[in-house]
Amino acid sequence: MSKSVIVKNVTKKYKLYKKTSEKLLDIILPKSYGEDFYALRDISFEAEEGDIIGFVGVNGSGKSTLSNVIAGVIPQTEGTIDIKGQASLIAVSAGLNNQLTGRENIELKCLMLGFSKKEIKELESDIIEFAELDKFIDQPVKSYSSGMKSRLGFSISVHTDPDVLIIDEALSVGDKAFADKCLDKMNEFKSRGKTMFFISHSIGQMKQFCEKAVWLEFGQIRMIGSINEVIPEYEKFLNEYKLMSAQEKKDFRDKALQRQSEPMLSL
Numbered sequence: 001m002s003k004s005v006i007v008k009n010v011t012k013k014y015k016l017y018k019k020t021s022e023k024l025l026d027i028i029l030p031k032s033y034g035e036d037f038y039a040l041r042d043i044s045f046e047a048e049e050g051d052i053i054g055f056v057g058v059n060g061s062g063k064s065t066l067s068n069v070i071a072g073v074i075p076q077t078e079g080t081i082d083i084k085g086q087a088s089l090i091a092v093s094a095g096l097n098n099q100l101t102g103r104e105n106i107e108l109k110c111l112m113l114g115f116s117k118k119e120i121k122e123l124e125s126d127i128i129e130f131a132e133l134d135k136f137i138d139q140p141v142k143s144y145s146s147g148m149k150s151r152l153g154f155s156i157s158v159h160t161d162p163d164v165l166i167i168d169e170a171l172s173v174g175d176k177a178f179a180d181k182c183l184d185k186m187n188e189f190k191s192r193g194k195t196m197f198f199i200s201h202s203i204g205q206m207k208q209f210c211e212k213a214v215w216l217e218f219g220q221i222r223m224i225g226s227i228n229e230v231i232p233e234y235e236k237f238l239n240e241y242k243l244m245s246a247q248e249k250k251d252f253r254d255k256a257l258q259r260q261s262e263p264m265l266s267l
């Protein structure tokens with residue numbers, strides 16, 4: 001098997017400012033203003049062709065940030081990501097221009113991926129049919145429900161045949177029938193040996209679909225392995241986490257963030 005995605009020492013740092021003036025000072029003065037916040041810290045793992053990897057973790061653990069960084073939607077602050085081929089992100093709000101119609105979004109996304117006008121015309125009807133948008137396809141996307149946006153995003157992504165597919169909570173907003181249709185399409189991709197990353201708060205969907213899992217905790221990898229190893233440990237943690245009081249959750253989070261902000265030791 002050959003490697004399709006290599007994520008090496010990836011860190012994503014944000015600056016948190018208390019006021020806009022702090023942000024301005026940070027830009028114009030050499031002294032640093034604002035507080036560093038690590039949404040991802042020193043993430044490394046590799047995926048093989050045909051791997052289906054689930055990202056799990058409680059809210060704010062960095063799943064979407066990691067998806068966006070792998071898809072090239074946002075840049076990492078440090079580290080490298082090597083991808084064999086083209087990656088495509090499917091997320092509820094990803095990649096659609098709200099001012100354009102559904103049809104214009106199809107054209108724009110396909111043009112950006114290097115398809116010719118003729119190829120786009122050939123793909124268009126399949127994309128619209130799969131997305132079940134019918135007459136709404138010529139309405140601006142800003143008038144779409146979150147389910148409609150998700151269906152359009154999913155349909156464009158799967159029909160442009162990416163090598164690496166990243167699905168971030170995109171199935172959670174549609175209805176069951178559409179989710180089943182998407183799962184069928186994802187299974188087709190799986191049988192064709194594509195690499196996929198899958199994020200869902202549904203542990204059932206994770207177990208059904210993924211073979212491996214990366215458990216993120218406040219921007220760092222807590223565990224990585226087969227789905228059968230990681231999910232039981234994650235569920236055990238979730239049961240304990242759910243029982244924590246708001247203060248205990250805050251202490252747990254503060255401790256993790258404290259560990260995270262300590263300087264990293266290099267080996």
Ligand SMILES: Nc1ncnc2c1ncn2[C@@H]1O[C@H](COP(=O)(O)OP(=O)(O)OP(=O)(O)O)[C@@H](O)[C@H]1O
Nearest residue numbers: 014015037039057058059060061062063064065066
């Ligand atoms: N643009 C930004 N500026 C500052 N902090 C950000 C930014 N985007 C994300 N973060 C922070 O990074 C952390 C990770 O966020 P992310 O959305 O990746 O988590 P998640 O695991 O996908 O959460 P959820 O399950 O709620 O979707 C959060 O604490 C979030 O507040």
